[in-house]
Amino acid sequence: MARNISFTIRYWKQNGPKDKGHFDTHEMKNIPDDTSFLEMLDILNEELIEEGKEPFVFDHDCREGICGMCSLYINGTPHGKTATGATTCQLYMRRFNDGDIITVEPWRSAAFPVIKDCMVDRSAFDKIIQAGGYTSVRTGQPQDANAILIPKQDADEAMDCATCIGCGACVAACKNGSAMLFISSKVSQLALLPQGKPEAARRVKAMVARMDELGFGNCTNTRACEAVCPKNETIANIARMNREFLKAKAKD
Amino acid sequence: MWLTNSSIGRKVVMSVTGLALILFLTFHACMNVVALFSAEAYNAICAFLGANWYAVVATAALAALVALHFIFAIILTLQNRKARGGSNYAVSTKVVAGKVEWASKNMFVLGIIVCLGLLLHLYNFWYNMMFAELAGVEGPLSPTDGYAFIVQTFSCPVYAGLYIVWLVALWFHLSHGMWSAFQTLGASGKTWLPRVKAISIVWSTVVILMFIVVVVYFALGFGCECSAACGDGCAQAAACGSAC
Numbered sequence: 017m018a019r020n021i022s023f024t025i026r027y028w029k030q031n032g033p034k035d036k037g038h039f040d041t042h043e044m045k046n047i048p049d050d051t052s053f054l055e056m057l058d059i060l061n062e063e064l065i066e067e068g069k070e071p072f073v074f075d076h077d078c079r080e081g082i083c084g085m086c087s088l089y090i091n092g093t094p095h096g097k098t099a100t101g102a103t104t105c106q107l108y109m110r111r112f113n114d115g116d117i118i119t120v121e122p123w124r125s126a127a128f129p130v131i132k133d134c135m136v137d138r139s140a141f142d143k144i145i146q147a148g149g150y151t152s153v154r155t156g157q158p159q160d161a162n163a164i165l166i167p168k169q170d171a172d173e174a175m176d177c178a179t180c181i182g183c184g185a186c187v188a189a190c191k192n193g194s195a196m197l198f199i200s201s202k203v204s205q206l207a208l209l210p211q212g213k214p215e216a217a218r219r220v221k222a223m224v225a226r227m228d229e230l231g232f233g234n235c236t237n238t239r240a241c242e243a244v245c246p247k248n249e250t251i252a253n254i255a256r257m258n259r260e261f262l263k264a265k266a267k268d
Numbered sequence: 269m270w271l272t273n274s275s276i277g278r279k280v281v282m283s284v285t286g287l288a289l290i291l292f293l294t295f296h297a298c299m300n301v302v303a304l305f306s307a308e309a310y311n312a313i314c315a316f317l318g319a320n321w322y323a324v325v326a327t328a329a330l331a332a333l334v335a336l337h338f339i340f341a342i343i344l345t346l347q348n349r350k351a352r353g354g355s356n357y358a359v360s361t362k363v364v365a366g367k368v369e370w371a372s373k374n375m376f377v378l379g380i381i382v383c384l385g386l387l388l389h390l391y392n393f394w395y396n397m398m399f400a401e402l403a404g405v406e407g408p409l410s411p412t413d414g415y416a417f418i419v420q421t422f423s424c425p426v427y428a429g430l431y432i433v434w435l436v437a438l439w440f441h442l443s444h445g446m447w448s449a450f451q452t453l454g455a456s457g458k459t460w461l462p463r464v465k466a467i468s469i470v471w472s473t474v475v476i477l478m479f480i481v482v483v484v485y486f487a488l489g490f491g492c493e494c495s496a497a498c499g500d501g502c503a504q505a506a507a508c509g510s511a512c
Contacts, residue, residue, distance in 0.1 A: 092359035119359045126353035189361060191373060193351035224274055233351030234275045234344045237448040243367035252458040259454030261276045
């Protein structure tokens with residue numbers, strides 16, 4: 017049964033990385049519970065514009081849970097509370113109740129400075145990928161598809177790691193602002209496959225070094241990251257990356 | 269040096285020193301339990317680990333392990349606070365609450381409690397035993413009569429209480445620290461994480477229980493009833509008990 021709910025939204029306003037920031041509130045009336053969270057924010061912005069106020073800035077793009085752009089900290093949880101893990105764009109108003117106060121905050125981490133309101137600069141993740149999160153490929157004729165045999169188990173495991181969309185929820189939830197879950201997923205997706213093996217040692221060293229440079233924290237295995245990951249990445253990836261890193265350092 | 273200037277390297281130092289200290293605690297607990305059965309046997313261990321060169325070297329190595337573990341903990345904690353940035357969330361995480369162990373978020377505070385307990389412990393035992401023997405300090409009790417020191421210390425309810433608080437804090441520290449060390453060293457994975465976790469929790473629980481049993485046994489005064497083996501220790505304990 018579709019129902020309409022009315023609630024109060026507290027949203028974070030901040031003019032830039034140096035600004036102190038504050039919460040603004042707005043009363044939302046009769047929102048159908050089939051509305052997605054981002055559609056609800058679109059309605060909020062239309063109402064704000066009509067009232068002559070500045071609209072609320074937030075990140076979004078594909079709105080189907082695969083791009084990793086949406087990034088809101090909703091009622092104390094990155095991407096809001098869902099049953100099995102989903103991004104903010106896949107969160108629906110049916111998860112909320114009439115009369116709720118919904119608090120929306122940006123990712124808070126030194127490595128993710130606020131650009132405006134709830135839009136944060138996550139280019140640090142791109143820099144980590146640039147440091148080694150790829151395979152160098154020789155151009156020319158494509159190889160025969162079955163030339164490299166990969167066990168099904170490895171292929172599945174690599175695929176699970178590759179589903180990480182780099183949204184940054186792990187960093188946002190971590191009390192240490194550590195990016196280990198993200199980087200370990202990216203290291204794992206390549207380390208598990210034969211195509212990624214030749215560069216595995218160089219890759220893990222370069223990516224970890226870049227992570228340290230960019231000011232991410234150290235992992236203390238609190239597992240907050242895996243509890244909030246919309247793609248259900250596990251800290252088994254972190255163990256694998258540690259193993260890869262120690263192997264690479266032992267070879268030096 | 270990657271052990272100091274990379275994030276994973278610093279964590280490896282924490283893991284290796286932590287695991288070495290857990291190994292030490294395990295030996296220590298086994299030795300303590302001997303005191304439940306025989307005062308003579310316990311004092312034989314105390315004499316063996318007294319002011320002998322190998323025991324002194326081992327003590328210095330242990331002190332170095334504790335110092336490394338402590339220094340790296342401070343460095344890591346400061347870096348983590350900086351990485352977290354100045355601003356805190358207005359609403360704290362709800363999903364996380366059930367899935368994140370309390371100990372894992374409070375390792376530094378627990379570590380400080382463990383260190384304070386360690387200082388008290390060194391004052392109660394090491395200062396009166398190995399140090400007294402090395403420095404030639406004359407006390408009321410012989411520095412190799414470890415059994416008498418146990419009786420004396422734990423007959424005082426304040427000390428017994430403090431030791432139990434200390435050991436409980438240590439249990440919380442180990443309940444996260446031990447499996448976390450294996451995870452950092454990469455000895456974990458989808459299949460092995462639950463196993464490593466179970467082994468770690470059972471291991472640390474058994475070790476801490478061995479310590480606590482000894483404290484409780486002597487706090488309740490069972491140690492004094494075996495008067496034949498106890499000898500001088502009991503007179504001292506009685507004296508301490510009344511003073512306390």
